[in-house]
Amino acid sequence: MRSVGYLISRKGSSLLIRGYPGTGKTLMALSLIYSHRGDFFYISTRVSPEEILEIYPHLKEEIQRIKILDASKEISLVDATMRRFSKSDEISDFLLSVRYEDKPAFIRALVSLLRDSENPLVIIDSVEAIQESLGREILSDLLELSDEIGFSLVIIVERGEMGREDYLVDGVIELERRIDDERVLRKMRIHKLRGCSIPQPEYLFTLKDGKFRLFEPFSYEIPKESKLFEPLEDPDENRFSSGSEDLDEIFGGGFRKGSSILLEISEGVTRRMYHRFVQSFYLNFLRRGRRVYLIPTLGTDKGEVINEMRPFLREEELKNLIFIEREWGKERLRGEEAVKEADRIYERLVYEERKGSYEDLHVTGVDASYSRYGEECIRVLEEGNAFVQETRGLRIRIAKPGFPFMKELSNLSDIHIKMENFCNVPVIKGEKPKTQYYAMLVDLSEGFPKLRFEKVE
Structure with a gap:
């Protein structure tokens, strides 16, 4: 939104926001008030000033400089404190000149107000509704006034496709709402922003809690001043925490x-994205004195995994991260030989390496397992299920795109989570149980990575 904010900060600039009903155009336009330094006018025929503040109460609570102009009735102007202004009966000679005598009454009143306003931003919601109410075309008038008086103009139109207006304005943004298997997905598409850089053409956003929120592209760097990860307690004696309150809540506490x-990885999801997801489990288990047994996905750098977690753990805790070493990706075992090797691994965990509680975390990159066991991979994974059930542990299987037994793997799993990449934002959805889309965010404000998940709605 920085580029959009830069555009409307220029006097006389114009921005078109288009999209079908329900895509979030009004909320996006109103969200601009948070970055705009100056007066703010909202013009609409669809809702009264009282209704707009009732629908979006955060505007009344947080913003004291928005003015709402009702273009469908006699001029009605209020601010966010619900103080109503009376219509001006005296209009200057300038406004009654030939140049302005054919303008509708609400434009004359708007011009009068804007002349004494500081860096005004005007939102028209929507131009079709206002033109229908007034019985005349008004866009040309508004663009002309914007250029002459020097106010910024945001125009909302009720369609998704390109129209004549696209050629007349400085910026064009399209909002899209898509339903994917009963899940809501929202995208903002930037078609042009004259004189502004466009880092990427599409962004994921949400309207959660009645507010427009744009998700920035995923990035992650270890904090310079890192702190020990603060683990979450288990919700109860029968459940583990993932280390993320949001993730725990999404999947029933x-x-x-x-x-x-099962963590299914879709095309386009980077290693850094899904590593952050499982890292939350690693850190929470290790900081609570448990062990983590890891068969990484093929191509994973063992040293990198350790170094990424070292700043957030004590050295004795890091020693409880145990890599199960085999010729992953090199030698393949077949038939009973594969199952016997799996049995030997679990026997070793029980009898040789572990004392006390077995409530550990077991993470497997199934591509590594498949590279060694081939078609016997599912039998080996079934052995793993039995072991985890017996020892009251937790197993996470990471499946990359192209794994040939995804359906069988899903059937073996109690929970099936799919991670996708939308507009460079990692997004998860529950396939079993079924959930909505949630954008994954990494909060580093406390000196360690804390995963937050925000619902796309």
Whole structure:
């Protein structure tokens, strides 16, 4: 939104926001008030001033400089404190000149107000509705006034496709709302922003809690002043925490002990994205004195995994991260030989390396398992399920695109989570149980990575 804010900060600039009903055009336009330094006018025929503040109460609570002009009735102007202004009966000679005598009454009143306003921003919502109410075309008048008086103009239109207006304004943004298997997905598409850089053409956004929120592209760097990860307690004696309050809540208050999770990775999801997801589990288990057994996905750098977690753990905790070493991706075992090797691994975990509680985390990159066990991979994974159930641990299986037994793997799992990349933002959805889309965000404000998930709605 920085580029959009820069555009409307220029006097006389114009921005078109288009999209079908329900895409979030009004909320996006109103969200501009947070970055705009100056007076703010909202013109609409669809709702009264009282209704707009009732629908979006955060404007009344947080913003004291918005003025709402009702173009469908006799001039009605209020500010965010609900103080109503009376219509001016005396209009200057300038406004009654030949140049302005054919303008509708609300434009004359608007011009009168704007002349004494400081860096005004005007929103027209929507231009079709206002033109229908007035019985005349008004866009040309508004663009002319914007250029002459020097106010910024935001125009909302009720369509998604390109129109004549696109050629007349400085910026064009399209909002899209898509339903994907009963899940809501929202995208903002930037078609042009004259004189402004456009880092990427599409952005994911949400209207959660009645507010427009744009998700920035995913990025992650270890904080310079890092702190120990603050673990979350288990929700109860029968459930583990993931280390993320949001993730625990999405899946019913934590993850049942003895259960298994399938994390399915879609095309376009980067290693850094899905590593942040499982890292939250790693850190929470390790900081709570448990062990993490890891068969990484093929191509994973063991040293990188360790170094990325070292700033947030004590050294004795980091020693509980145990990599299960085999010839992953090199030698393939077949038939009973594969199952016997899996049995030996679990026996070793029980009898040789572990004392006390077995409530550990087991993470497997299934591409590594498949590279060694081939078609016997599912049998080996079934052995893993039995082991985790018996020891009341938690298993996470990471499946990259192209894994040939995804359906069978989903059937083996108690929870199936799919991660996708929308507009360079990692997004998860529950396939089992079914959930909506949630954008994954990494909060580093406390010196360690804390995963937050925000619903796309």
